[in-house]
Amino acid sequence: MNNKISVFSGVIFLSFASAFATAKDFTVSNFSQYQQAVDKLQPGDRLLLGDGEWRDVELVFSGKGTEKQPITLAAANPGNAIITGRSNLKLAGEHLVVRGLVFKDGYTPSDAVISFRTAKPASESDYSTVAVNTRLTEIVIDDFSNPDRYETDYWVSIYGKNNRIDHNHFSYKRNKGVTMAVRLDTVHSRENHHKIEYNYFGPRPVLGSNGGETLRIGTSHFSLTDSFTTVAHNYFDRCDGEVEIISNKSGKNVIKNNVFFESRGTLTLRHGNGNLVEGNAFIGNGVDHTGGIRVINANQVVKNNFMSGLTGSRFGGGLVVMNGVPNSPINRYHQVKNSVISDNTLLNVDRIIFGAGSDEERSAAPVDTRFVNNTVINDSGESPFELHDSVSGIEFEGNKANFSVDEALASGFSLVKSVEKPEYDLPIEKSEVGVSWYPKPEKNTLLSVAKKMKVESGTDTVIDAYQQLESGAEMVLGEGDFHFSKTLLLDKPLVLRGQGKEKTRITFSRKSLVDLKNGGSLRLQDLSISGVRAPDDKANAVIRSDSAPMTKNFVLELVGVAVSDLDINKDFDVIKLRKSTFADHVLVENSTFNNIKGSVLKLDSERDDYGMYNAEYVTVKNSTVTNATGGLMVVYRGGTDESTFGPHVYMDGVTVTASPTPKNGEASVLLHGVQRGLIKNSHFKNSAPILVQHTVGGPVIRIEDNQYSHKPLFKVESVVPGMESTFTAENNNISE
Numbered sequence: 001m002n003n004k005i006s007v008f009s010g011v012i013f014l015s016f017a018s019a020f021a022t023a024k025d026f027t028v029s030n031f032s033q034y035q036q037a038v039d040k041l042q043p044g045d046r047l048l049l050g051d052g053e054w055r056d057v058e059l060v061f062s063g064k065g066t067e068k069q070p071i072t073l074a075a076a077n078p079g080n081a082i083i084t085g086r087s088n089l090k091l092a093g094e095h096l097v098v099r100g101l102v103f104k105d106g107y108t109p110s111d112a113v114i115s116f117r118t119a120k121p122a123s124e125s126d127y128s129t130v131a132v133n134t135r136l137t138e139i140v141i142d143d144f145s146n147p148d149r150y151e152t153d154y155w156v157s158i159y160g161k162n163n164r165i166d167h168n169h170f171s172y173k174r175n176k177g178v179t180m181a182v183r184l185d186t187v188h189s190r191e192n193h194h195k196i197e198y199n200y201f202g203p204r205p206v207l208g209s210n211g212g213e214t215l216r217i218g219t220s221h222f223s224l225t226d227s228f229t230t231v232a233h234n235y236f237d238r239c240d241g242e243v244e245i246i247s248n249k250s251g252k253n254v255i256k257n258n259v260f261f262e263s264r265g266t267l268t269l270r271h272g273n274g275n276l277v278e279g280n281a282f283i284g285n286g287v288d289h290t291g292g293i294r295v296i297n298a299n300q301v302v303k304n305n306f307m308s309g310l311t312g313s314r315f316g317g318g319l320v321v322m323n324g325v326p327n328s329p330i331n332r333y334h335q336v337k338n339s340v341i342s343d344n345t346l347l348n349v350d351r352i353i354f355g356a357g358s359d360e361e362r363s364a365a366p367v368d369t370r371f372v373n374n375t376v377i378n379d380s381g382e383s384p385f386e387l388h389d390s391v392s393g394i395e396f397e398g399n400k401a402n403f404s405v406d407e408a409l410a411s412g413f414s415l416v417k418s419v420e421k422p423e424y425d426l427p428i429e430k431s432e433v434g435v436s437w438y439p440k441p442e443k444n445t446l447l448s449v450a451k452k453m454k455v456e457s458g459t460d461t462v463i464d465a466y467q468q469l470e471s472g473a474e475m476v477l478g479e480g481d482f483h484f485s486k487t488l489l490l491d492k493p494l495v496l497r498g499q500g501k502e503k504t505r506i507t508f509s510r511k512s513l514v515d516l517k518n519g520g521s522l523r524l525q526d527l528s529i530s531g532v533r534a535p536d537d538k539a540n541a542v543i544r545s546d547s548a549p550m551t552k553n554f555v556l557e558l559v560g561v562a563v564s565d566l567d568i569n570k571d572f573d574v575i576k577l578r579k580s581t582f583a584d585h586v587l588v589e590n591s592t593f594n595n596i597k598g599s600v601l602k603l604d605s606e607r608d609d610y611g612m613y614n615a616e617y618v619t620v621k622n623s624t625v626t627n628a629t630g631g632l633m634v635v636y637r638g639g640t641d642e643s644t645f646g647p648h649v650y651m652d653g654v655t656v657t658a659s660p661t662p663k664n665g666e667a668s669v670l671l672h673g674v675q676r677g678l679i680k681n682s683h684f685k686n687s688a689p690i691l692v693q694h695t696v697g698g699p700v701i702r703i704e705d706n707q708y709s710h711k712p713l714f715k716v717e718s719v720v721p722g723m724e725s726t727f728t729a730e731n732n733n734i735s736e
């Protein structure tokens, strides 16, 4: 018996040995060695990139392996081959494996960092330029972002068939373009059966434009083609780029057992039929604009998903079933038909919408669709349901809720009185995806600073101290006069905290006090700033964003700050954000502004009407503005696409005097294309009106409980004729 086994194992061993007898490892340490080796690769061979930096390399990896003996491109030591600079990787052939490479500190010179083809195939039968049966695994792409924020590229462009993309780490894509795209543009890439699994899709900051999707499968043009792509066990961590986290635009895909953690936007079944969305978890934790699933098209199945703490509204709601366009063109909205939404659990989801987008064009309400055995629990006891059109084409049955639902749905629901929250385990944990050897980012804020230091008054004392810093800091400024003879070029987080508006005083003698560079964020607190020593020049500003595009979002905060004497002959704003730069938030609180030859907040440099803008959240509270010729704020978001959440503007307890006077200016507050705005408890004295210009996207602007001395308080204009206005004004009172 023993003898038999040993003979048998011996045979196995020999057959292995002979099969791999010719397999070789080629370890290379520079690009020319790489190029020599890559052409020689035979099935079973491995091409290993040595440790260190691989700068400005365009790697083409092609070859024909076999199922048992793939050809491998890997880091000799996973994580130690760092691809930087202007670099990319193109794959072609079959049975390839790519493993363990890190892309950081650079960007692709072409349209993708990693592409599963080297060129568009020359004919339908020619697969020589496309990768099939290929695995991409343990790859890290971290902030490999084009320095021009609105230059478009993909990080992973998947073509071919039967490819597996697993256990990769993708974080901080900051420029325009989908992080990962499954492309169906030739027959070589349709009905592809790709598997995208166990990947870590890390933070994708708000882009402030269309083109911030994390994963797209197909495009509208080929959307009636089946893709057969499986997306399973991935973790989407704070993927906030735009309203679509996943944009599904093809048929027969399976999106299963993924986690969407505090991610703004939704999984959108935008185009294509017959998709399955099952067993996913959407954990919003009450974060703004967190959404769930948006259903469009026919034969879709949405079952057994878990949703919790989702705040999204409109197309970004927790569960949204859209209206279609009758005989829709391929790129518009196909009617929801023959679809099933069942066995889902929705806890504290703010909005569940049927017939979303109903208007003159989108008039086809869902038909032959079932909403069954779902459980909807809201701690508030309020119904999250919104019916924007007829639900007669949807059958409701066997659902549970802890609140009384609309009459049109009532027969399909039973009331659950004692709320017992279901136990729930996430389908995948963050620690189980991506790679173990590269850290996953924890939560932090852009103004997190560890170091604290004191700086005394004098000329350039702050700049001198700043230049010694290796990372951000809080500087506590003493009493007295701080003069800046140079502009502070800020590329790190900085807090400047004085002793009070009268006690710590800042002046400067250049066109700006601070220019923000990539990586910079700023908070000014308890101090005063005077423009009295600034030059009489045009386009001065106390704080400006960079004149070059910035990929990194930033925050700006002025708390307890007095700004005065920006009253030169030409123009002088307090905060001016320039083109292709984007603030996550701008906060002004307990501050005063006097004699400003410009605007306090000038956030309008994206005038091309391409749907970009300068700041996501703009908040002004408990402050006064007097004699600002350009008004308190100018916020501009042009264009008609519906891909962004913001801008948001919130104003509370602000006194605006002669900023500008009614006859000398167009607006004290200009909101163009602002998506959400609230102006309340404010006092407008001898000032031009608030000007609200609606563009698109169902904006919600409210003006409430304000006082004003001159009519009108506000003007509302619609840039797109016939658009539904969601503007409201209440309880505003005229007084002297």
Ligand code: CA
Binding pocket: 210, 211, 212, 213, 242, 244, 643
């Ligand atoms: Ca989009």
